[in-house]
Amino acid sequence: HVSVKSVRYRGPGAGSRASSGLLVGTSGNSLYEVDDVTNQSRELVGGHxxxxxxxxxxxxxxxxxxxxxxxxxxxxxxxxxxxSSLSTWRLGAPATCLQFAPDGKAVAVGLLRGE
Incomplete structure (x- = not known):
């Protein structure tokens, strides 16, 4: 049984899509894109x-x-x-959330142990 663990809205024109949708991370270590008009999904990353x-x-x-x-x-x-990923950073603890900086030059990450 695979469950949703993270969701992020993806606006129109992002990536290769003309419409908006969701980026969905799962307990099955995959990332999907779900189109909000057609409800069609496609796997972007398998095996994070x-x-x-x-x-x-x-x-x-x-x-x-x-x-x-x-x-x-x-x-x-x-x-x-x-x-495969372009870059990988190893952290000292499991990560629970992240967000790109507005200029895209950094990523803020929250860790399970509260850092």
């Missing part, structure tokens, strides 16, 4: 980590890029259409 994807954030100026965090204590930056 060895646990759940707990956070997702779209890059504010590069709509084809997004970051994920997970129970495996990593943050990963992805681009649509690539099977």
């Amino acid at each position: 980590c060895l646990g759940r994807v707990t956070g997702v954030s779209e890059h504010p100026t590069e709509g084809h890029m997004f970051a994920t965090c997970g129970e495996d204590s990593t943050v990963r930056v992805w681009t649509e259409g690539k099977a």
